[in-house]
Amino acid sequence: MPDTVTVSAPGADAPLVPLVGWGRTAPTHAALLPVHDDDDVRAAVLAASGRGVVARGLARSYGDAAQNAGGTVLDMTSAARVLQADLETGLVDVEAGISLDELMNRFVPQGFFVPVTPGTRLVTVGGAIAADIHGKNHHVAGSFGSHVRWLDLLTADGQVRRVSPESDPDLFWATVGGMGLTGVILRAQVQLKAIQSSRCLVDTDRTPDLDSLMTLLTETDHLYEYSVAWIDTLAKGKRMGRSVVTRGRFAKIDELPAKRRTDPLAYHGSVKASVPDVFPPGLLNLATVAAFNEVWYRKAPKRKRDQLQSIPTFFHPLDAVGGWNRIYGPRGFVQYQVTVPFGQEEAMREVLDRLSSFGTASFLAVLKRFGPGNPGMLSYPSPGWTLALDIPVMKGLAGLLDALDEVVIAAAGRTYLAKDSRVRPETFEKMYDRLDDFRAVRSRVDPAGVFTSDLARRLAL
Amino acid sequence: MIDALGSPSSLLLVGGTSDIALATARRYLSERPLRVVVAARDTPRRSAVAAELGAAGATVQVVDFDADDPASPARMVAEAAAAGDIDVAVVAFGLLGDADQLRSDATAVAQLAQVNYVAPTVVGTELANRMRSQGHGVIVALSSVAGERPRASNFVYGSTKAGLDAFYSGLSDSLVGSGVSVLVVRPGFVRSKMTEGLDDAPLATTPEAVAEAIVTGVRKGRHTVWVPGAMRWVMSGLRHTPRAVFRRLPI
Numbered sequence: 102m103p104d105t106v107t108v109s110a111p112g113a114d115a116p117l118v119p120l121v122g123w124g125r126t127a128p129t130h131a132a133l134l135p136v137h138d139d140d141d142v143r144a145a146v147l148a149a150s151g152r153g154v155v156a157r158g159l160a161r162s163y164g165d166a167a168q169n170a171g172g173t174v175l176d177m178t179s180a181a182r183v184l185q186a187d188l189e190t191g192l193v194d195v196e197a198g199i200s201l202d203e204l205m206n207r208f209v210p211q212g213f214f215v216p217v218t219p220g221t222r223l224v225t226v227g228g229a230i231a232a233d234i235h236g237k238n239h240h241v242a243g244s245f246g247s248h249v250r251w252l253d254l255l256t257a258d259g260q261v262r263r264v265s266p267e268s269d270p271d272l273f274w275a276t277v278g279g280m281g282l283t284g285v286i287l288r289a290q291v292q293l294k295a296i297q298s299s300r301c302l303v304d305t306d307r308t309p310d311l312d313s314l315m316t317l318l319t320e321t322d323h324l325y326e327y328s329v330a331w332i333d334t335l336a337k338g339k340r341m342g343r344s345v346v347t348r349g350r351f352a353k354i355d356e357l358p359a360k361r362r363t364d365p366l367a368y369h370g371s372v373k374a375s376v377p378d379v380f381p382p383g384l385l386n387l388a389t390v391a392a393f394n395e396v397w398y399r400k401a402p403k404r405k406r407d408q409l410q411s412i413p414t415f416f417h418p419l420d421a422v423g424g425w426n427r428i429y430g431p432r433g434f435v436q437y438q439v440t441v442p443f444g445q446e447e448a449m450r451e452v453l454d455r456l457s458s459f460g461t462a463s464f465l466a467v468l469k470r471f472g473p474g475n476p477g478m479l480s481y482p483s484p485g486w487t488l489a490l491d492i493p494v495m496k497g498l499a500g501l502l503d504a505l506d507e508v509v510i511a512a513a514g515r516t517y518l519a520k521d522s523r524v525r526p527e528t529f530e531k532m533y534d535r536l537d538d539f540r541a542v543r544s545r546v547d548p549a550g551v552f553t554s555d556l557a558r559r560l561a562l
Numbered sequence: 563m564i565d566a567l568g569s570p571s572s573l574l575l576v577g578g579t580s581d582i583a584l585a586t587a588r589r590y591l592s593e594r595p596l597r598v599v600v601a602a603r604d605t606p607r608r609s610a611v612a613a614e615l616g617a618a619g620a621t622v623q624v625v626d627f628d629a630d631d632p633a634s635p636a637r638m639v640a641e642a643a644a645a646g647d648i649d650v651a652v653v654a655f656g657l658l659g660d661a662d663q664l665r666s667d668a669t670a671v672a673q674l675a676q677v678n679y680v681a682p683t684v685v686g687t688e689l690a691n692r693m694r695s696q697g698h699g700v701i702v703a704l705s706s707v708a709g710e711r712p713r714a715s716n717f718v719y720g721s722t723k724a725g726l727d728a729f730y731s732g733l734s735d736s737l738v739g740s741g742v743s744v745l746v747v748r749p750g751f752v753r754s755k756m757t758e759g760l761d762d763a764p765l766a767t768t769p770e771a772v773a774e775a776i777v778t779g780v781r782k783g784r785h786t787v788w789v790p791g792a793m794r795w796v797m798s799g800l801r802h803t804p805r806a807v808f809r810r811l812p813i
Contacts, residue, residue, distance in 0.1 A: 117697060119741065126566035129698040130741030152697070164566060170647075170741060171697030435566050499567035500593060522566030525594060555698075558647065559563040559571060 120174060123426050124163040125433035126494060126522055129170035129555055133157070137179045142285050143259045146551060149173055153553035156285045158225030159200060162232065163436045164522025165555035166280050172553065175285060177227055183207060184288065191293035192250065197227030197286045202370055202420075204293075205412065209368040213293035214351070214412075216248035220467075222370060222417050227286040232519035233278035233480040235487075237327035237416070240472035244482050246277030247475050248292045256284040257547040270476070275542035278480035280518055282543060282552050282562060296351045298365035301327070301415040303349035305405040307398070311342025311453065315446060315486075318346070318470050326350040327415070331465040333394040334490055335387070337457050342450075344468065345401040349415060357409070370413050375423035382430035385493055387460055394465060429493045435522050437502055438489035440471060440481065441514035448512030449486050452505050456490065459501050466490035478539040481517040489520065499523065518556065526561045536562075563649060564698065568781030570649035572597040574642045576627060576685055577655025579607045581754035582704060585773035586652055587615050595619040599642040601627035602655075629655055629681035630673075639688040650780055651689050652702045653682055653730075656722075658756050664718040671718055678722035683729045690733055693742040700780050702745045703730035704772075707788070710748070710797045713813055734785055745779045747772065748797075749789040763813070765790055 115132035131152075136142045146154055152172030159178060160167055167174065177198040185194040191213050195204070201215050202222035208214070217229070217236045224234065230252060235244040242248075251265035254276060262284075264273045276283045304325070308314040314330055322328050325348035332344040354365050361367075419425050426434070437456075441448045449468075456463065467489045474483040492498060506528045509516065515532035516524050530536060540562070543550075556562070564570045573590060575583040578600030587598050598620040602608045608624060616622045623645060627638040642648055659674045686701065693699030705727040712720030727746060734744035749772050751763035772789045779787040788794040800808065 117740065119739075124566060127564060128741070129563075130739075131697055152695070165563065169697075170563070171695050433566065494567060499569055502567070503594065523569065526571070527595070555563050559565060 120168045122160060122162045122164045122167065122522065124435050124522055125426060126435065127165055129168050131169045131172055131174045133174050133176055135176040135179050139255065139261060139287060142175060142255050142287065145173055145175055146255060146257065146285065147259050149551050153551050155552060155554040156227060156281045158198065158228035159223050161221055161224045161228065163520045165559060166519060168555040169553060170555055177225060191295055192290055193293055194288060194290045195226055196288055198225050200225055201229065205368065205370055208293055209299050209412065210366045212296060212366055214296045216292055216294050217242060217245040218416050220417060221420050223420060226289055226291065230277055230286055230289060231279060231281045233477045234519065235482045237329045237469065239482055240322055240328065240470050241326055243472060243475055244480060246477050246480060249277065250290040250292060252276065252289040253287040254284040255287055257549060257551040261287065271542050272546060274476040275478050275539050278477035279539065280479065280556060281554065282557055283546055284552060297354045298352045298357055299368045299412055300352045300357060300361065300409045301349045302352045302356060303347055303408045303410045303415055305402050305408065306346045307401055307403045308346060309343050310340060311450060314342055314344050314346065314468065322470050328469065330468045332468055333398050334457055334463045334466045335391045335394050341457055342453060343398060345398065352409065368412060376425055376427045378427050380428050380430045382432050384430060385428060390463065397465065432494045434491050434493045436489055436491050436520040438487065438517040438520040439509045439514055440483060440485050440487040441509060441512040442485040445485065445512035445514065448508050448514065449488060451508050452488060455501065455505060461492045461495065463490045463492050478535040479518060479533055481515065529560045563647065569594055570596060572646060572649045574599045574601060574648045574651040576601045576651060576653045578602040579605065579611050580654040581769040582752065582772045583652050583654035584611055585769035586776050587620065588618060589773040589777050591615065591618045591620055597621045597646065599623045599625055601625045601638050601642060603628050629677045635681065635685040635688045639692050643692050647696050648692065648699055650700045650702060652776065653685055654704045656704065659719055661716045674718055675722055679725040682726050686730060686733055690737060690742060694740045697741040699742045700745060702747060702776055702780065705730065705746050705748045707748050707750045707793050707797050711801050714809060743783065745784055746786045747776060747789065748786065748793065750793045765793055765796065
């Protein structure tokens with residue numbers, strides 16, 4: 102008598118849970134399945150229903166990238182170990198679920214910083230690769246994918262492939278920036294950046310308008326490793342684009358004050374307080390945000406040099422407040438982030454101008470210059486200006502952002518998938534000229550379309 | 563998918579040639595192109611509606627649907643979903659009937675109950691099954707203020723809408739936790755081809771106003787909307803009017 106083999110379909114019994122991104126918009130229901138090792142992932146992928154699978158990390162994508170309505174979503178955050186670390190070279194092998202926060206906790210005291218960090222430490226390495234995230238050092242260091250030596254990818258056939266830019270450039274560069282749609286990233290080798298201290302030397306400048314801001318960044322950005330400008334989007338007319346520019350680099354030991362030299366790599370990253378989930382819609386209105394922006398602009402020094410700041414203060418100010426996305430209330434918010442090439446400054450001005458006159462109660466917007474991009478097929482950064490701002494969901498916003506998309510397309514610009522939650526498929530196609538290459542890789546490694554997400558469905562990727 | 567700002571990428575119109583269904587499609591198309599499935603009987607009007615929506619930027623798919631045929635709802639939903647998820651489905655078919663005839667003609671009463679109550683509940687069940695497996699979606703059901711408290715002048719129609727309203731309100735609650743939601747729309751007198759030749763009732767409205775209420779209701783995640791909004795308070799008053807007074811009212 103043959104043995105009876107019971108094939109348990111993992112996730113078949115998992116209850117459907119509502120999932121949202123950081124913007125807390127457009128919730129959909131999926132089976133959320135924690136995975137701990139390759140076997141868990143393989144079993145879930147092979148047992149996937151027609152609604153498919155996507156991996157989810159710390160859910161800092163603003164929109165629907167880590168949602169999969171009616172299907173399976175893999176919670177990757179349990180597989181978060183450091184597998185190997187070479188403290189000579191700074192090469193670390195890690196599981197994809199590890200956060201940049203944890204990498205900093207482990208390696209800053211050893212003299213290494215993550216190669217690229219966005220405005221939050223609370224993202225996973227898997228997510229950082231899938232979104233090919235960028236940070237304040239993009240103009241000199243590029244995006245996260247450029248610091249990945251190889252990654253282990255579990256593809257739709259259940260095989261684990263070690264993919265590097267040399268072994269399979271197409272699959273590697275489809276996965277970097279590929280939003281999890283080529284497979285599940287299990288592990289990666291990342292090149293960390295050597296630092297002598299955990300302190301940054303920061304220069305602050307205030308600029309009265311957009312022209313002076315762009316001039317300042319164009320002329321002197323190359324002198325700094327990290328650079329970003331915060332714009333007051335509510336300032337109109339002559340003051341439109343007034344901003345505070347903070348730029349810096351890691352301090353060397355001999356640049357620290359004597360008392361800090363004994364423990365130059367001391368580091369404490371922690372969430373100080375959490376925002377309760379009780380904020381009413383409309384709390385952030387023109388009056389409250391304008392007042393905040395005014396205070397914030399005035400309190401910044403006009404010009405300050407070589408100020409010592411900690412990593413959290415310089416890189417992740419918002420991480421001090423857990424769940425800050427809740428202040429936008431139950432209707433949630435979107436982040437509009439777009440980039441246009443150098444020479445298209447007028448388009449950027451028009452976008453900013455129309456957002457300012459629309460009167461969205463937007464906190465500070467971020468403007469930055471990108472350096473060269475990488476070969477990532479859906480990777481966002483490319484040489485030019487990038488603007489990002491949070492906007493609460495409000496009447497008329499859908500039409501405004503659709504109109505701004507047209508301005509961006511006309512300027513040969515694009516939108517950032519990790520932030521997007523509302524762009525149209527026809528619009529997206531015009532923004533990424535390597536979309537067909539990406540689709541070709543996907544049909545090679547995932548012909549049945551096992552890997553999918555709400556974002557993939559919405560944009561017909 | 564319905565995006566972060568409440569814009570769907572596909573719309574199923576069940577009873578796709580109704581004025582309210584058509585106005586809803588036009589309203590969505592005024593914002594963005596989208597996929598529209600027109601489910602209706604094969605008539606010249608269906609072709610005209612499909613052509614108009616196509617010209618307005620929709621990717622149109624036409625599907626047969628007959629409220630008299632018990633097998634039709636399942637087939638219609640399957641065909642509509644074959645090309646992709648259904649984000650928003652508007653259940654907009656129905657008959658007003660001839661009130662005088664309906665007072666005494668049992669066959670006509672059975673026919674009206676089939677089209678206005680039985681078929682919508684079957685369609686609602688098929689749509690809910692499909693959307694539950696999608697993990698998302700919104701079902702919009704066209705009820706009527708006539709169902710809130712049926713009156714002597716058109717109580718058969720009112721009773722079918724009362725049944726439909728109860729079904730979709732209950733379906734809405736049963737779908738909590740599935741990712742699917744239901745919007746019950748209660749318009750007053752709508753000037754449309756259904757009411758052609760009738761005198762306007764107080765607070766009469768238009769298909770365009772109903773469409774606006776549907777789009778806003780879906781966007782805001784509402785469960786019930788009255789069109790016009792004042793109808794809610796009028797009907798609340800009428801509901802509590804003593805019968806002796808209510809039956810004498812000239813409505």
